Amino acid sequence: MLTRSLTAVCLAALLATPATLYADQITVFAAASMTNALGEIETAFEAETGHDLAISYAGSSALARQIQQGAPADIFISANPGWMDALEEDGLLAEGTRRDLVTNDLVLIATGDAEAMEIEALPEALGDDRLAMALVDAVPAGIYGKASLTHLGLWDTLAPQVAQADNVRAALALVALGEAPYGIVYATDAVAEERVSVVATFPADSHPPIVYPMAMIADHNTGRNTEAAAEFMLYLGGETAREAFAAQGFGTPADN
Structure with missing residues (x-):
């Protein structure tokens, strides 16, 4: 209203x-x-x-x-x-x-049909691969994602592996196409793309309200x-x- x-x-x-x-x-x-x-x-x-x-x-x-x-x-x-x-x-x-x-909500997605996981397990699951995110210092989805990873104590570990995209839909595409096995996007983006699955939802208190x-x-x-x-x-x-x-x-x- x-x-x-x-x-x-x-x-x-x-x-x-x-x-x-x-x-x-x-x-x-x-x-x-x-x-x-x-x-x-x-x-x-x-x-x-x-x-x-x-x-x-x-x-x-x-x-x-x-x-x-x-x-x-x-x-x-x-x-x-x-x-x-x-x-x-x-x-x-x-x-x-x-x-x-x-x-909106912030989620961790994976390529294809993947099982749910704990966000804290992401560094091990990612290995040497890339994590797709929107621009972490400019685009809201990237800003929220960085804030959440920082809150969870994971940002310093994962930062060198982040593949930054111009916007959240570009980050979604990287995961959908398998160019990055994991990505951080909005829940609504995951709904719009059948080639990815949501494996975790970031705690609401780990980032500013979306x-x-x-x-x-x-x-x-x-x-x-x-x-x-x-x-x-x-x-x-x-x-x-x-x-x-x-x-x-x-x-x-x-x-x-």
Whole structure:
């Protein structure tokens, strides 16, 4: 459910439009881990409204930097609060539109059909092979993974064997293709890929909470589609979107 402040902002934007809303394109910058869920939501939203969604998927860090450089995004969905905080500090978010959309879990995956294991056994199981992770100092999935391994006392041992990928879906692909036997991704990524199996889930207290905030980008950065973007923000809080997120393994923030 949308917060009252966000609902008010979105409704105000909608009421400012003519009585009959026209079809428009909405540009969404979204974390790569949202690819499957948003793909399903995109199809339903376009069929119901006639609007066109143009969704760019990448690591949250890359997307945030593009917005900082003036990329014409209407909505940004980040895989962690940090990059959204950076845009807010720069005055790039439309006031009152930010909210937490979904939550996620961090898991250890293996190529093929593998048995469950203790995370502490990973160094021995890995041997001389590589551990696939998203960029550990920039991409949220990599940041969370490094934090968790550090908390568990494994980072110093495993760091030399980490194969860093540009985003979490690229790390997932390394494991799916057998180029790395193990990887750290979100639970939702594992659901989307039949060629990998989840062998362990990282303790929730071993890393910061995995929360995906979203917000509309301020008018001076996009200058278009405010009404249509507001409509999509409301749609993301509705039943169709919630079902799509749940089917992919996303959770609901406590304040929603």
